[in-house]
Amino acid sequence: MDETWHTKRAVSGVRPGDHALLPYGDLEERDRVMGTYVDDALTGNEKVVYVTDAPADRLPGLRPRTRARLDRYTRSRQLVVLSRADACLDARGRFAPGRLLDTLGREVGSTDAEGFRATRWTTDFSWMLDGRPLDVAAMLGCEHRLGDTVGPSAVAMAICQIDRRVCPPAQYAALRDTHEVLVEVDPRFDDGNLKIVQTFRPAGLRLEGELDHARHHVFEDELARVARLPGAVHLDLARLAFLDLGSLHLMAGLAADRTADAPLVLDDLPPGVLNIIEMVGWHRLPGLVQGRTAGFPNGGTR
């Protein structure tokens, strides 16, 4: 777990002052997060400033209701879609951090006058990694200044998107360190005792808290949903404090129905849970495979 010292926040929990990073693993993950981010703003009297070269009706994850009212939102400037050329490039098409920060400052500054409660900024920086040399220093400097603008603000919040698949590890690590918050999809389930979050790379679920009979039905439903995915399905159990035998049996039953090349992989098994599984015997749980342990790959595919 290399990201534990960051605040990990579900997208619905993003709040003013957050300068967040969305390191998405696939487009479904990005669309799910951005759809919620945009929709929550538009239904909550907040402004969205989206820097992208895509037209407004092609924004990632747009919900049908938002799409139907797109003209109204753009006319009222509750949804502001700015091209990269207008927002953050200089006359020669190069990334101009100063211009980006000016644009952000201007849009945040007009929030109150335009009658909105807050301004949500977002852009996807992955285009900067698209085969061209990246001015890392300029980018990180920009992120620091972006954080300095958003951090103390009572009305501004920002999500910087980055495609993890195209971002080299060293650059990702540097980029991550300029953000205080990592944003992720809203949990599929969270009742205070158990949280179930869909994961995308690797595909599967992250379980946090305690899983027992009281939550078998929701777990079974979520497990069945991800089990339809092709290939290995991973369960991230690093923050699972308790797993009952019924849940283990549910996992084993589902795993037994899968093919050998599509196992159910248990990542970061806490020692207490591992102890129970070893007592029962891995050989009695065919299809269940121990994956990554303590953050180090061990048959996992992250």
Next chain:
Amino acid sequence: MVAVSEGFSHRVLPYAGAEELLAGAVPFLRRGVADGDRVMAVTCLGTEVLLRDALGGDAAGVEFVRADSWYAHPSRTMADCLGDAEDAAGGGRRLRLLGEPAWTHRDPLEVREWQRAEAMTNVAFARTGAALLCPYPVRALPAAIVAGARKTHPETVRGETALPNPGYLDPWTYNAACDTEPLPPPPPDAEELLIDVVDLYWLRMLVGDYARTALLPDDDVQRLLVAVTEVMTNAIRHGEGPIALRLWTDPGALVCEVADRGRWRAGTGFGLIPPRIGEPDDAAGPDGGGRFGLWAVRMLCALVQIRTGEAGTVVRLRLKLPLRVDGRLSTHSG
């Protein structure tokens, strides 16, 4: 007289001395070596020396395992051995095991569980075709243990022949007979909680606090929490309230009891037979897990005692407490 057959067998070999032991054990092991079986001899060191000498070159075809480590825990030993038998059968071979149970230094509760395991072996291993031979030293053992062996083994071996045991009991009948006596009542100072609405999370907090105060090691605390959650879940799903949770310490053991007013249906299995790998859970309820769950509970605890009848159902879990540094047995102080 019954000829030595190729199907499953579970035989007792009562012996008064080395000569009788070797007369039964050596042909049994040699037959396995000749047939290409997986041949194991689980014995004390003295018996191993005797057997190696008598087997000569055939000893190389026998895996010798020390009995005191093999016979560590009835459910775990049976599960491991059954796994070996299934593996052998899956590879087109037969497991042939000479197993000399370790009876000394066991308290009466443990002796009963090992005897119960001997009986259930006839159910668990029947489909594997394994050949199991259990030597019992009649001079060294209490007569009741030797007499018990004739109820739990279908046949007795004398030399190279096997004779049916007239006193052999159906394993489930034997199992029920083990549990006819009521459990001793909990001590007056047992912590008792009557529960109408079960919150499993809160229940684990309570049991965990008690167990840690009693100095149960961390791994065992986790096992206890998993076990009590399973038993409580069964009580919620199949029992009748109110459900009582009781906790106390006996010398050397932490005891956790779940009691309710329900009665288990016949054929529950009591978690005594390991679930077959890849086989549907035939004793499970609508959402599964019954047979697997109770079997796993037995794997997790030192001892599980069950009584079910018209008065209700009691499941008592026992976990061993470690000796304290002053050499005294731990008792709960909180």
